Ligand code: ZN
């Protein structure tokens with residue numbers, strides 16, 4: 473790809489200007505690994521050109537993670553020192569904004585004991601709760617993007633030679649993020665506008681519940697009284713606009729953690745902790761998963777659901793039309809950032825406080841009372857397809873079609 477360098481520069485510029493809306497005087501904290509470096513270097517250069525007052529890195533590497541999980545002692549496995557948490561908090565308090573560049577091997581954790589993975593992720597999620605609040609509550613500007621990693625590209629295109637697979641993955645990333653367009657920033661402005669139209673319509677409807685119907689799916693999802701739909705750009709507490717995910721095609725809200733009933737079947741495999749969970753479905757009663765099955769990866773799924781009380785309940789409901797460019801590509805990315813923007817989805821675990829009125833100021837007790845999931849995990853799974861109908865029900869019982877055959881009706 474002769475123009476990879478040009479596209480990386482366009483991507484870096486888009487990330488900083490349209491994504492993070494970086495202003496002179498802002499600082500940047502990058503979460504990167506070995507595969508994100510070419511993009512991270514462009515981002516750093518462009519960030520200084522745009523007048524940021526500092527860039528810091530949180531670097532990890534797939535091999536480090538595997539070494540810990542394979543050979544680490546029980547103590548090492550759950551060691552998340554408080555000084556590291558304080559480091560991140562201090563950085564956010566010092567006007568650092570967060571950019572994560574996803575470039576992981578989806579198979580990274582393959583073959584590792586599910587209980588070890590669960591112990592590690594439980595320890596990190598628990599320790600990171602005070603850090604996560606900065607992004608969950610939009611106290612800082614934050615953004616998740618992706619970079620093509622060789623191992624990732626090979627998982628997506630197992631039949632291509634690795635260099636070709638990487639080129640093809642970059643091509644799809646640039647397409648999904650609109651970097652391939654002449655003016656990506658203008659393209660994002662107009663895309664954001666159209667997401668905001670659906671967001672506003674759903675908020676105006678103020679549905680009491682949603683009904684999902686598709687082969688293997690027959691599910692009623694109650695929505696909390698003061699739920700809020702969000703899509704596209706977000707705003708920090710100080711009112712600064714940013715785009716938390718690139719790509720993004722979803723309009724999402726908060727299901728009532730105690731008000732989900734029926735059965736739902738996933739329409740795409742879920743790549744989780746290095747394993748692939750496929751052909752799976754859940755049965756809910758009063759919001760709780762009371763039964764589940766998976767054709768593949770059932771043990772990983774069982775571990776996940778056992779993480780805490782909220783792990784077996786929903787925390788996000790998201791609507792995506794099948795005309796999404798990611799759905800249209802027909803590619804399974806085995807990466808949530810892309811796959812969640814291909815199709816309608818739910819998340820197991822925590823809800824976002826931006827999805828309920830005054831969410832950031834509620835106590836844990838109040839959150840539970842309002843039906844907000846406060847789990848330590850947040851894992852998306854896809855349920856959308858060209859066979860999915862979604863209908864909204866108002867409090868007075870009237871029904872309004874939202875999606876028919878996977879497409880927006882409105
Ligand atoms: Zn989502």
Ligand code: ZN
Pocket residue numbers: 788819850851852
């Ligand atoms: Zn999600």
